[in-house]
Amino acid sequence: MMKNEAEDTKEEDILYLFDKSGSGDVHYMTLNNDIDQIAYKPLNTVRWEQTSNVVNFEIAVVNNVLYIIGGYRKNAAICTGRLLCYNPKDGTWRKRTPMPTPRMRFSACVKDNVIYVVGGEKTGGCPTDCFEIYNTQTDVWKAGSRLPSPRVWISCTLLSEKSLFAAGGTLKGKGRNNFWIYECSQWQELDNHCPQTLPKCLDRMVMASVDDTIYFIGGVTTEKDRGKKVCMYTNPRVFAFKPHVSLGSYGSPDLICPWDLDLPSPQYPRCNATHLKLGCKIYLFGGSDFETETAVTQVESFDTQTKRWAKEFQIDKSDHLSLVLSL
Template sequence: MSSSRRSSSSEYVQHRLYTINRSGSGEAFYILLTPDHNDVKTYQVKTEQWRATKDISNFGVAVVNNFLYIIGGFNVATARHIKRVVRFDPDDGIWKDVKPLRIARSKFSTAVLDGKILVLGGEESNGKVLSSCELYDPEDNEWSDAPPLVSPRANHACVVHHNEIYCAGGYYGSKSHRNIWTYEGKRWEDLGRPYPHQLPEAMDRFAMTTVGRHIYFVGGVVCTMDKEERKQKFVTDRRIVSYTTSVSAMSRTELMEPEEDEDTDDEKPVLVSDFISPWNLALPNMSFGRHSHGIAAIGSRIFVMGGSLLETGQQVRVVEVFDTEKGEWEEDFRFRKGDVSNVTCAILEVPYKQEENRLNERLRWILW
């Protein structure tokens, strides 16, 4: 199967930022972006119903060459994990089954690197948390085994940054974790050894994105230990923190006393290096804590869509936007209807022709 892109018959396309429900409602919401994907063109939220995601929860989403892939997940109607993979072609509006996963799984993360889709960890039908990974080649329509994660993980997050995949946090062994792992195509490396290359807190169900040199971690569920009750406590997080992958030491000059065998009493200048932490933990909090939310970097701004509060189960309808240049949050717009309690985001370019054909089809039936 070739995934090479056909040129659209129309020179006009809509650049859509989708917020895709992952709870089984089959809903997908979108707003329009500018052609360069650096700004929002219109905030009018439109809703579609996707049969491919109806009754499926915690599936994976990937976009390769403007094809959208819905991967695996949990069928809430049959209470079974599934292997199914469905591809959507925006050019003709057709959904098509492609080669299924080797292992039925949900609550995994996905990454696209060099035109291939990597599926990381997750949970299988017997409740076991997985470390196994699978790699999909759209050109060959084949899945193959990929190097396993350092440890099993579910409800973790990942992002591609400078041609490397960063995988962080997640749930395993009745607790959340602080790990950050990197993948360069051969194996996963643990960044936890050279302190402080770990998450500030053990967390899962958060979101990751990258802007410039920074990786941003937003929201999620933080796992802490209640020392008085001697049990774990899970709290919905409002924080955003950033991690810089290229950090160097800062040099400064200090005066040092001469050694005993040196024939001088004068202090001499010595260059000393201070380690700079890669973390920025001082960024302002969101107005709303949330987990299982979608995230999208649009230009220098980070859009945080939907999600839920663990403490109340209430979904968060307000979309908040973080300006990475100003270091400020603002409340942007609100989802007025639909289920946004568990969502993910994707950008697709959709020809106008698709909507025009639907309208013409409706008119034809009305006139007939």
């Protein structure tokens, strides 16, 4: 049992940054009582044996308990379905029922007491269309409906704590522009009569919802150059999607369009970033430039009301990070 970092900061919220490269390092910082914004405080670092030599796992938080899901065991060269939970209040670990489909490079969302696991990659590099649902109260997994197509590096988000969306990802090494919604226990196109797709083929992007809008930030885009050669590069742009639009949405009096394609770009484009939503702001942590593989150390925030980016602070720990807030 490791020491609980929260013992001495019971009145403060703790931000955890997990290194997903297999080092086992976990960085954490305390936040101000007003968690609508983040003020920089030095990062503390501990090493957790439970995440050592495991890469591309996911983290979910339910009722302030951290769940570490799946990933790839570097030593054994296989994907794992392992599920561990960690309670920051008393520093205890518990093994839970493993995920039925061992995988890595998937996405996960939380609604109430349920964790939704979407897509990913199985041992041997095989993409999967698996969608599995875990009830944290009963410790039971169940299989959901299959995705319309297998996806690796897919992203997902909950809109208004109700609707589950999944988008992008890769198949056969190329980014995709799919945009799906989970309704009536089935994955389907967003509009069967006129299916919505992403403005670009994207994977490894941040997909975050604020109020009634979904934001797509950064990631890797796949395009063909003039010679029809497939090129992949860091997406510098930000897109926003509002499922329910009305006349005049996004400042256009004549056009009903759910997409806003004119948002400002961050100063530091990145893929594989992690994010945190606080109030109306989306904070970006870590990630890297796809072309140069240079880690991004600058933390930036996007104010969804003013539509402006701001530089916050720098962190030494970046690149392969997963971030969670423990209250």
